[in-house]
Amino acid sequence: MRNTIIDNLRGICMLGVIGIHIGSLALAPNNFTLYLFLEILSRYSVPSFFFISGYGLACTDKGLLSGSRLNYIDFMKKRLRGAGLPYLSWSLFYMLYFWLILPPGFVSWNPLHVAYVLFFGLGCYHLYFMVILLWFYASYPLWRRLLRIIIHQNIPFMLVLLFIFQLAFNWWTTHPxxxxxxxxxxAKNFFDYRLNYLPLHYLLIFISGGLAACYWEKFIALLRRYSAMVCVIFAASVAWDVQSCYEAVTVKGYTLIDLANTYHQLSPQGLCYTVGSLLFFCLALDWLERKAQSEGSLAKPFYKAISILSAYSMLIYFV
Structure with missing residues (x-):
């Protein structure tokens, strides 16, 4: 049975992706508020897609809780068909596009260069997400094992440890x-493009998606029970992100482009904002779904719009 909240979360995430990729338009008028909304507060979107991926894998992994062996070959065949082929075809499409519109020499069809572009997700600037996703798939037996360890231990305590690890790892890899x-x-290429292929940057979010799949009813029940706290956490994470950006511009002299390179989804502010956003959006979508079921509810058209956006989210992302 499909989870409509997770399905519709794709639509919310896609709004964030659209915001990121048009955010640079706000640079010309130097509009801090517009840039903040489009380029900074849209940064929940990329990590949230890994939450959805973790949820999807855990839902379809029938032997996850029992500990039965994963058929890795069949698993990877399915994932390469579903994600690998679209990534390959769209990367080649964008290489061809840039080869046609850019001066000679910008795009090479040398097999080694093509392999280099595909490995690091350099066909176009947004395709790196697919590389990280494919690495999550390739290393899934490790995360499957970690999920089982967390499930059989104290889950809140293990999540706190994972959160601390995520803060430390992200800080070190972005400020080495x-x-x-x-x-x-x-070696230089592997270092320079480390953010393009290392799945460890999003491990907390991915594992959280898997845990949400295993305990979905409990997860939603907790969100409903502590809805006020969820809203406070979300508001506090937004406030910290906004305050950091405002101080950076007014006190430290940062440019707008500096903000995006500093307060991204891997920064401490960005990680807390991602966690707060995921909790808040899941709660909001749950509320919206229940409201949309009421006769004559004004929530229906909004719910339908999010559903349509979610249905075409992968195509919108690639384009």
Whole structure:
């Protein structure tokens, strides 16, 4: 049975993706408020898609809780058909597009260069998400094992530990302080594009999606019971993100583009905002769904619009 809240969460996430990719338009008038909404407060979207992916994998993994063996070959065949082929075809499409519109030399069809572009998700700037997703699929046996360990331990305590790890890992990988001048070209590329392929940056969110799948009824019941707290957490995460950006611009002299490169989804502010957003949007979609079932409810058209956006979210993302 499909979970309509998770399905419609795709639509909410896609609104964020659209905001990110038109956010640069706000740079010209130097409009701080517009840029904040489009380029900073839309950053929940990319991690939230990993929450949805973790949910989907855990839902379809019938042997997850029992600990039965995963048929890895069949699992990867299915994932490569569903995600690998679209990624390959759209990457080649964008390479062809840029080859046609850019001056000669910008795009090479040398097999090694094509492999380099595909490995790091460089066909177009938004395709890196698919590379990280494919790495999550390829390493799923590890995360499957981690999910079972968390489930058989104290879940809140394990999530706190994972949250601390996520903060530390994201901070170190985005502020490594390493001098790569003497590194080989291969090592330098792996370092420079580390944010394009390392799934560990989104491990907390991915695992949380898997846990939500295993305990969905309890998860929704907790959101309803503590709805006021969820709203406060969301508002506090927004306030911290906004205050950090405002201080950076007014006190530290940051440009708008500096904000996006600093207060992104991997920053401490961005991680807290992602967690707060996921809790809030799941609660809001649950409320919207129940309201939309009422006769003559004004929530119906809004619910339908989100559902349509969700249904075409993958195509919208690639385009």
């Amino acid at each position: 302080g390493l001098n790569t001048a003497g590194w080989s070209v291969l």
